[in-house]
Amino acid sequence: MFRRPDGHVARMLTIAGSDSGGGAGIQADLKTAHQFGVYGMSVLTAVTAQNTVGVQAVYPLPVDIVRAQLESVRDDLSFDAIKTGMLGDRAAIHAVADALAGVDCPIVVDPVMIAKGGEALLHPDDVAAVIERMLPLAFVATPNAPEAERLTGISIRSLADAARAAEALAGLGARYAVVKGGHLEGAGHLAIDVVFHDGTWTFFAAPRVPSHKTHGTGCTFSSAVAASLARGARPLEAIAAAKSYISRAIAAAADWDVGRGHGPTDHSQSPVWPERMEAGRMYLFDGHQFAETAPPL
Ligand SMILES: Nc1ncnc2c1ncn2[C@@H]1O[C@H](COP(=O)(O)OP(=O)(O)OP(=O)(O)O)[C@@H](O)[C@H]1O
Numbered sequence: 001m002f003r004r005p006d007g008h009v010a011r012m013l014t015i016a017g018s019d020s021g022g023g024a025g026i027q028a029d030l031k032t033a034h035q036f037g038v039y040g041m042s043v044l045t046a047v048t049a050q051n052t053v054g055v056q057a058v059y060p061l062p063v064d065i066v067r068a069q070l071e072s073v074r075d076d077l078s079f080d081a082i083k084t085g086m087l088g089d090r091a092a093i094h095a096v097a098d099a100l101a102g103v104d105c106p107i108v109v110d111p112v113m114i115a116k117g118g119e120a121l122l123h124p125d126d127v128a129a130v131i132e133r134m135l136p137l138a139f140v141a142t143p144n145a146p147e148a149e150r151l152t153g154i155s156i157r158s159l160a161d162a163a164r165a166a167e168a169l170a171g172l173g174a175r176y177a178v179v180k181g182g183h184l185e186g187a188g189h190l191a192i193d194v195v196f197h198d199g200t201w202t203f204f205a206a207p208r209v210p211s212h213k214t215h216g217t218g219c220t221f222s223s224a225v226a227a228s229l230a231r232g233a234r235p236l237e238a239i240a241a242a243k244s245y246i247s248r249a250i251a252a253a254a255d256w257d258v259g260r261g262h263g264p265t266d267h268s269q270s271p272v273w274p275e276r277m278e279a280g281r282m283y284l285f286d287g288h289q290f291a292e293t294a295p296p297l
């Protein structure tokens with residue numbers, strides 16, 4: 001396990017739902033933390049009966065047991081970063097936001113709303129609670145394009161739209177707003193994630209893998225950001241390391257045989273730790289290293 005400069009083992013907490021299929025949710029988060037050399041802990045908010053074909057059932061856990069898990073881990077363990085994923089319902093969002101209000105480590109908010117197959121993982125009526133309670137807590141927020149649309153009301157058809165949505169998310173409280181590009185297939189042969197912080201856009205791109213084995217990419221990406229922050233990485237380097245890891249995990253899974261549908265990614269990859277990333281640039285990851293290229297906008 002990675003040790004921080006003071007010698008303590010880097011650790012992260014994920015607050016998310018369970019994916020019985022093992023590719024998304026808590027399972028993806030803990031696999032990712034481990035792969036980053038970070039000790040992972042979990043607070044479960046919901047249980048899903050899910051596989052690579054779809055979501056067969058969703059059971060949000062009673063808020064008392066969500067709260068009890070939070071208290072258990074907080075009373076004994078400390079965290080260098082926290083990630084939130086599927087929160088289940090409004091009651092859990094309030095309980096989690098109340099518990100996180102005073103914490104002093106970075107929080108990555110992945111505002112999970114819909115599974116890859118289109119099934120709702122959050123009721124549309126509960127999106128307001130994510131906006132009011134979770135975004136202001138977010139050191140990094142990591143919506144995909146449809147989630148960013150719902151959070152901001154901005155229709156996202158292009159990279160320019162995604163950039164505007166990222167700026168709007170920062171206006172809603174996220175310190176670093178990342179709009180992921182997995183769903184922006186019309187944007188060309190690259191999967192481009194746009195980051196807005198402090199008046200500046202930074203872009204992280206990688207070749208789009210022609211694969212439908214992308215189940216859990218969002219969970220994996222956001223927990224990779226949290227794990228990097230838990231190690232003490234600066235925000236843009238943390239996002240870059242996460243981009244390298246998810247790109248490799250998608251590429252490595254393209255020809256494997258796990259599940260009949262939207263298969264999971266291969267979490268056994270290692271991230272690339274980039275040199276200093278400057279705001280306002282575009283970086284292209286080719287599977288081995290990052291190169292700076294002209295910003296796309
Ligand atoms: N086919 C692909 N090739 C390369 N990178 C991809 C591909 N699809 C997604 N990505 C990258 O994976 C990361 C996750 O993005 P995505 O938009 O798929 O998240 P998501 O929809 O939240 O995922 P999920 O809901 O399945 O967890 C981003 O860095 C994105 O650019």
Ligand SMILES: Cc1ncc(CO)c(N)n1
Binds near residue numbers: 114116217
């Ligand atoms: C439990 C869970 N969390 C998040 C997602 C989004 O990918 C999913 N499919 N399942």
